[in-house]
Amino acid sequence: MVLQLKHAMRPQQAAEDVARGRFVSGLRSFILNDLAQDMRQAYDQRVAPAFEKAHGRPPESSAEVHKAMRADPAFKVYSACRVRAQSMVWDAVAPVVQRERAKLEAAANDSGAAAAVKLAPDMELPRNVTGLDVHLMPGGYAGDADFPMAAGAVYDQGLAIFSMGLMGQNLDDIGLSMSTYVRNAFPDFKPARILDVGCTIGHNSLPWKQAYPDAEVHAVDVAAGGLLYGATRAKLQGLDVAFHQMNAEALDFPDGSFDLVFSSMFLHELSAKTRRAFFREARRLLRPGGLLLNMELPPNSQMGAFEGFYLDWDCYYNEEPFYKGFRDEDPRALCRDGGFADEDYVQFVTPSLGIYGAEAIATAAASDPLAVNSETTGRLAEGVNWFGFGAWKR
16 A cells, blocks of 8 residues: 655655554545445445335436435445545645645755746636635645645645555556556557646656657646646656646647647546536647547446446535536537547546556457446546546547
């Protein structure tokens, strides 16, 4: 279980910091595995039969399951514990980051990384960044104006605890898994310029530079703190990635600038209007033969009612108000509305590189896409698989 990051920007933790992180991560594992299984049993044994008796049919949607589950004790215990554990993640790391402030700021300045980030100080940040404590993280992505890098550092270390080691030693398993799948599935695709939109701290931008070392990689986000931290993080790992402060609705690059436009766990944090603008921007930025690829949560239309309900939980209880709205949309329709042709749509499920290894990804890439409706797809649990979709620009 990798809870202590391996890169040079990681905080220096005292023994009590490590113990606290391990406790919170273990608690989350218990909630997301044991209590989640208890909740599933409650659904199968109590909630679903009662619903079917009342309605003459089983629940047909995630919304129906959610409404039916809310009164059940298993749901209440699961939800109460999960919300509290989520707050404990940030409580465990925020004091460590504050203690490390001088080191973090010195690293950003001494490495030249902070000066290299292309910031837009006059940019008006969208309300979904300034007005929400996303993931219940105090201050959200916007963070503290007095110590902007804190948002990136808290997110980095907090995500290590939050993910229970399932996202890799530097939280890069999504990027590593996706890039490994793309290299196997599309061996003739050799992107020369790559863009990661909504990069946060660039943890899933860096694997693309590792996968395609000769490519020019750019990473953009609206939150300056994450960019300053992420650029320093990348620099100290010896990876050349350019970081920019930009809004996904209006990206300041010329038409046809990139061969690959990528996003990871980004679309579900956008309003429907912003999502559609991003898809149009992605197509504009792609060269002919380029690929838009989004790693995201699987759609409700391709999940069972209970599995969809389980993933939708964050929309209601984790300060992610656009979460369910995104999951209720059709990924193919999103691409179509952005100007991509239906026949150029791409969808797949890839095994986690860290859990299953490169051979499993190669096998997946050589076969038909894995079924989306799975208790491991898009879900932080033992045996996680990642969902990807997008389209080629012809």
